[in-house]
Amino acid sequence: LMVWLRRTTHYVFIVVVAVNSTLLIINAGDYIFYTDWMWTSFVVFSVSQSTMLAVGAIYYMLFTGVPGTATYYATIMTIYTWVAKGAWFALGYPYDFIVVPIWIPSAMLLDLTYWATRRNKHAAIIIGGTLVGLSFPLFNMVNLLLVRDPLEVAFKYPRPTLPAYMTPIEPQVGKFYNSPVALGSGASAVLTVPIAALGAKLNTWTYRWMAA
Numbered sequence: 001l002m003v004w005l006r007r008t009t010h011y012v013f014i015v016v017v018a019v020n021s022t023l024l025i026i027n028a029g030d031y032i033f034y035t036d037w038m039w040t041s042f043v044v045f046s047v048s049q050s051t052m053l054a055v056g057a058i059y060y061m062l063f064t065g066v067p068g069t070a071t072y073y074a075t076i077m078t079i080y081t082w083v084a085k086g087a088w089f090a091l092g093y094p095y096d097f098i099v100v101p102i103w104i105p106s107a108m109l110l111d112l113t114y115w116a117t118r119r120n121k122h123a124a125i126i127i128g129g130t131l132v133g134l135s136f137p138l139f140n141m142v143n144l145l146l147v148r149d150p151l152e153v154a155f156k157y158p159r160p161t162l163p164a165y166m167t168p169i170e171p172q173v174g175k176f177y178n179s180p181v182a183l184g185s186g187a188s189a190v191l192t193v194p195i196a197a198l199g200a201k202l203n204t205w206t207y208r209w210m211a212a
Contacts, residue, residue, distance in 0.1 A: 045184075128196065
């Protein structure tokens with residue numbers, strides 16, 4: 001009974017991490033509306049989501065030891081986010097109010113690294129974590145380019161909770177830096193590796209707890 005309870009608790013933890021990722025998206029995923037700070041929000045979004053993906057995906061992948069599990073985890077996150085997107089759309093917000101992140105290709109790179117290095121945990125952390133951080137902003141910028149004009153949408157559907165000092169007035173794209181993808185990829189590549197290591201360490205703690 002205890003073994004069943006611990007394994008069930010472990011899988012519930014995986015679902016909780018995926019749900020938390022989705023809840024974070026509800027706050028960070030509508031960055032197209034923060035028109036004055038759009039590229040800044042994109043960088044913050046890239047760092048937060050690539051690290052969230054890395055910690056959960058590598059935790060799940062190392063627990064099963066099966067390449068492909070990270071992609072499965074990213075698919076769970078994607079499904080949850082599409083449900084949240086549908087909920088916002090049902091409330092009357094525009095279809096592009098929530099921009100669903102492109103997690104799956106980055107997770108596939110993590111799985112590929114784990115498979116190509118013959119299930120080497122350290123290679124998955126260093127190489128896989130770097131690839132996740134580098135690739136995630138690239139995929140999401142392509143995704144962002146496919147949505148409607150953010151300036152038009154921001155004025156048509158202003159955020160009701162948006163404070164006055166963040167109300168869109170005029171776009172400030174390129175005011176502080178010209179390449180949010182490069183900055184997002186660089187910052188994410190650096191930060192995703194230690195966060196991936198944390199996910200691996202959480203996995204070790206889980207094994208010890210289940211064996212106790």
